[in-house]
Amino acid sequence: MTKRNKIVFIPLDERPCNYEFPYLLAQGTGVHMARPPMEMMGLKKRPGDTKRLWGWLEEQSADADGAIIALDTLLYGGIVPSRLHDMDHPQVAERLQRLRELKRWNPDLKIFAFQLIMRCPQYSLSDEEPDYYADWGREIFRKGYIGHRSQLGIATTEELAELEDINRRLPAEVLEDYMGRRAVNTSVILDVLDLIAEGTIDFMIIPQDDSAPYGHTAKDQQKVRAKISELDLELKTYMYPGADEVGCTLLARMLNGNLNKIPLIYPRMASVKGPFVTPLLEDRSFYESLKYHIMAAGGLIASSAAEADLILLVNTPGETMVEATSQEQANFSYDVYRNIVELVEYGDYMLRNQGKPVAVADIGYMNGADRKLVKLLKQKEMLFELAGFAGWNTSSNTLGTVIAQSMIYLHDGPTQQHLDFLALRYAEDLCYCSIVRTALNQGEVEAMGLSRFELDGQRGRVAQLVKQRLADALEERVNGNAGRVEILDCCMPWNRTFEVGLSARYLLSES
Structure with a gap:
């Protein structure tokens, strides 16, 4: 870094993917990232303390160079509370106007913000939605x-x-409550666009969480796109699939901007059809989203490997995307319509023979890494030589995480913090999401008298079991001559099996 910068960070919520990942990526960069104390944040449906969060942000921004702000947290208390609040438009708009004060007190403060268009899940489940x-x-x-x-x-x-x-x-009162809240949230996003136009917000991402081509969310997107066009904000406001990765993306964008760098990334796909696959829970072909994720992080797609700063190996599905839990059954599309052996051989060649940094975006499956791909990477002893790796949740969650990590790697190299984040990805994306969680959800938690949506607390018997299972899976699938992963801590942040909270570190293998 040419200078030590201070970045103030307001996470989307308290889950590790939002609260921890950007913070961990910032470590070792020479940048000081300030984030709110956990007690100010909410807990799933319980909103964060917006009054204290605003006060903290105003205090910390006075001497900061940049701010990365999840507006859903400042306005509603978090991503889930944004779907549950009972405020009207004027109440929320009044909170929003306080952003102007940050620039008035610190005119040099660069503000990168993001705010979601409220999702509309296709299923009947109240875990993250109103009870009805x-x-x-x-x-x-x-x-x-x-x-x-x-x-x-x-x-x-x-x-x-x-x-x-x-x-x-459909009961009228249910529809009225739901549509009324949607209308408030969309109106506030339109207000945010005015703040971008006047220069209060320097760059904005409007991520699409669980998007679909038709429906309530798609119609709201049309309204927002129309105003973006009306105000000529296309170069300052991006809208594309994603959510929980955006804090990482904006961190990479801010770091690249500070160094006047525009990394060129060359994507290499595992399948010919891969770029045209529409990932689950998204509304467009994969390659269109990839362009946005790279641009949003401050880079561009390279036209050739020769000119690229980074080679991004993309483990695309062969034809259609399925859940990671299906890996135990043979799937013709995955076995025949893609070639991950060639993908790994190409990555190994570019890394060893051409000296190019190589990262892996593992989007072959939804909600977990590809066991076979990681096996091949381990055989090539590439796991801890990568510039980045991710393979969790949605395609866009994975893309934003690995692109941010690998861009930071281009600046700072294989720091201990970088290796620790790689270790975390293998522990979480592969060992938890694709292996341990699958077993838990196939009757194990029910056998303990629990439910996958209601465990025995953040650090109960399930957390202890998960930690042991992860150690076993890491020993079998990751640890080797190139290094090993140690789990320092394990919890279940939202008291359900879907996400895990881990602290992991990379260790050199004993000779």
């Missing part, structure tokens, strides 16, 4: 989906009949 979503979630989604298609004149006769049935059954 357990009974009416699918109907709310289908009403928006079919209604949108009807407006466009493309709804089928069967869909229109389904819509009539939903209109008869």
Whole structure:
């Protein structure tokens, strides 16, 4: 770093992917990242203390060079509380105007912000939604989906009949509550665009969480896109699939900007059809999202490997994406329509023979890494020589995480912090998401008298079991001559099996 910078960071919520990942990536860069104390943050449906968060942000921003701000946290208390609040538009808009004060007190402060368009899940489950979503979630989604298609004149006769049935059954008070909150949230995003136009916010990402081509969320996106175009903000406001990775993305963008660097990334795909696959929970072909993720982090796609600063190996699906839990069954699309052996051989050649930094975006499956791919990387002793690795949750979550890590690697090299983050990725993305969690969800937690949505606390018997299982999986699938991973801490942040909170470190293997 040419100078020591201070970045103030307001996370999207308290989960490790939002609260920890950007902070961990900032370590070892020469940048001081300040984040709010955990007691100010919320806990899933319980909102964070927005009054204290605003006060903390205003105090910390006075001498900062940059701020990375999740507006959903400042306005609503977090990503889940943004779907549950009962505020009206003027109440939220009043909070938003306080951003102007940050620039007034510190005119040199660069503000990068992000805010989600409220999602509309396709299923009936209230785990992260209002309680009534357990009974009416699918109907709310289908009403928006079919209604949108009807407006466009493309709804089928069967869909229109389904819509009539939903209109008869869906309680008016449920729909009024849901649509009223959507309207407030969308109106506030339109207000945010005015702050970008006036220069209060320097760069903005509007990530699409669980997006679909039709429905309530798609219609809200159209409204936002129209105003972005009206205000000529296309170069300052990006909208694309993602959510929990955006803190990492904006950190990379800020670091690249501080160094006046525009990294060129050359993506190499595992399959010919891979760039055209639409990942699960997203609304466009993979390659279109890839462009945005690289640009948002401050880079560009290279036209050749020769000119690239980084080679990004992308483990794309062969034809369609499936869940990581399906890896135990043979799948023709994965076995025949892609070639991960060639992908790894190419990466090994570029790393060893051409001296190019190589990273791996493992998006072959949703919600977990590809066991076979990691096996091949281990055989090549590449696991701890990579510039970055990720393979968790959605395709976009993975892309944003690995692109940010690998861009930081280009600046700072294989620091201990970099190796520790690689260790964390193998422990979480491979060993937990693709192996340990699968077993837990196949009846083990129920056998303990629990549910995958309600465990025995953040540090109960399940957390202890997970830590031991992870150590065993790491020993079998990751640890070797090139190094080993040690789990220092394990918890279940939201008291469910979906996410895990880990502290991991890389150690040299004993000779």
